[in-house]
Amino acid sequence: MPSSRSIPVSNEDVYILTFRGKNELQGGETGLSALALELMVLIDGKATLAQIRQRLKAAPDDVKITQAIQELVLQGHADLARNQLTQSQEFIEFFSEKPAQPSDAALNQAKTEAESGITTLQQHGYYVRIVMRPAARRKPQGGEVILVVEDDPTLSKFLRQYLEIEGFTARTAANRNEILLGLRHQPPPDLVLLDVMLPDADGFNILMRMREHPQLKTVPVLMLTAKATRESVLKGLAGGANGYITKPFQPDSLITAVNTVLGIPKDLFGRGSRVE
16 A cells, blocks of 8 residues: 555645545444544535644644545545546536526626737737736646647647647547546646537537536636637637637747646746757
8 A cells, every 4th residue: 555645635625525435434333543534524525625624723734634634545535526526427417518608797708808819819829818817927847737629630649749848748639528538537637728619519618617617617728719700709708718729820829828828937938848
């Protein structure tokens, strides 16, 4: 069995009890410690570990709680909520339903932004929403996961190879089933490049369903479009897209848009193996 030290724990993590954990908690006998049982009672799939620590009146860096969480995960009694939610049958059913249409407020806000967005998109080949850029620049860890949703095999292959040269980890999907697999795969994507036109799915519907899902609603999405029209830009912005990239595109424009959305500083652009 791997050491509990091998499992990273963050105070921002949200945990959920597994089927095994629920049975253990409801059973008459248990070999778990009192602290582990107390943690299992407080784990609800909504509270972060920091909030659970507060309820226990424990310090943010209390080692005993960290170790107890790690043991619960190792023993299969608990797991990260995002893992359980995306692995369930409900996840597939969730994406089978039609999304709710954007609210009037979202449409009105997007109408104003769409005017400047379409101009920038046509001039530069990409547009990134100011309101959806990260508040703080972060130091990239390297290997950020990007899910490329594109049904053209040649373009999909090029995107994957180019992103990997730039230091990212790229997955590809060409249809609805592959999209679901890509979203369920752990770790979850840090960014999705989402084609608007797909053979058996509507890119806008996928976007809006992601924005309604508790574990995917904050994943950045850049729409890939061959038609830079005001209507398509408006629809994407109202649905929660972080920006647009036109096809065909300049590779440098693509990487600039990706890095901007991920919050990677400009001085670290081109951090892969590409020779300048």
